[in-house]
Structure formats: C-alpha cells, structure tokens
Amino acid sequence: MSGAPTPAGLRAWLDTDTPQSRLQARSISAWNAWRTLSSNALAMVGLGIIVVLILMAIFAPVIATHAPNAQNLAGRLNPPGWEGHILGTDELGRDIFSRIVHGARVTLYIVALVAVTAPVFGLIIGTVAGTLGGWTDRILMRITDIFLAFPKLILA
Secondary structure, three states: OOOOOOOOHHHHHHHHHOOOOHHHHHHHHHHHHHHHOOOOOOHHHHHHHHHHHHHHOOHHHHHHHOOOOOHHHOOOOOOOOOOOOOOOOOOHHHHHHHHHHHHHHHHHHHHHHHHHHHHHHHHHHHHHHHOOOOOOHHHHHHHHHHHHHHOHHOOO
C-alpha cells in the first residue's frame, strides 16, 4: 500500500507499523503527534486560545468596533455596555475592546520575533562557549545563568 492513500483507507494507511514511503512515515509521525496532543485537554484549550488569538489578529479591522487610537474625551471612562463600547473606554475615551483586538497583532509579532531570534542567539553563544572554552565559556555560562535566575515576567 504505497503512494497516496485513498479516503477510505486513510486511517489504515496512517495506523500501519510498516510505512512504504518517506511520505507515509512522516504522515504517521505527524498523525501520532496529533493524537497525543489531542488527548490532552489542557493542550487543546491552549491550542484553541492560540487559534482564536491568530484569527483575532488577522480579522482585527473587521472585529474592532472603533478605531483603536481614536480619542473622545467627552466619552472617557465609560462603563462596559453592548450599546457602544463592549469593554468600556479608557481615560482618553479610546475603546478598550478595539485596542485589545488590534494589540493581538503586536503580541503575535513580538512572539514570532522572539521565537526566531532566541534560538539563533542561543546557538551563537553556545557555539562560542563550546569552541573557545576556558574563561570565555565560564563567563558566557554565568551570564546565561543570571538570565535563567530571573523570573520570565520580570525580563519581559
């Protein structure tokens, strides 16, 4: 049973113990990872939150009820309500819900930036420390230990 699976045999194709191709082996690995992830309720809740956050960031102009930076000093500190401002307004009269929705874009941008740059810097520091050794290794590892000692919220 090699090649692309038929819809009827997809489950059997993914559950086999003897893959016939690299594609099938990768597909089986991905399927097993998904089954493991989906069996954990908290992981699925986290995945749902991430999906909602991504969709909210993509559709921010459609979801937001007001411009996020539009000020209305006459309508400042309004309480939450369905008629105008879902979460109310801040001290400058800006809609809090719209600011949260548009803020999701900035949040995802920063998360992606950290996810891309942190491994690169870690690889560089680890390579330099491992290659040079001696006092360079000790200094770089102590600096790394200092950063690991701080709670992540303080560093953020």
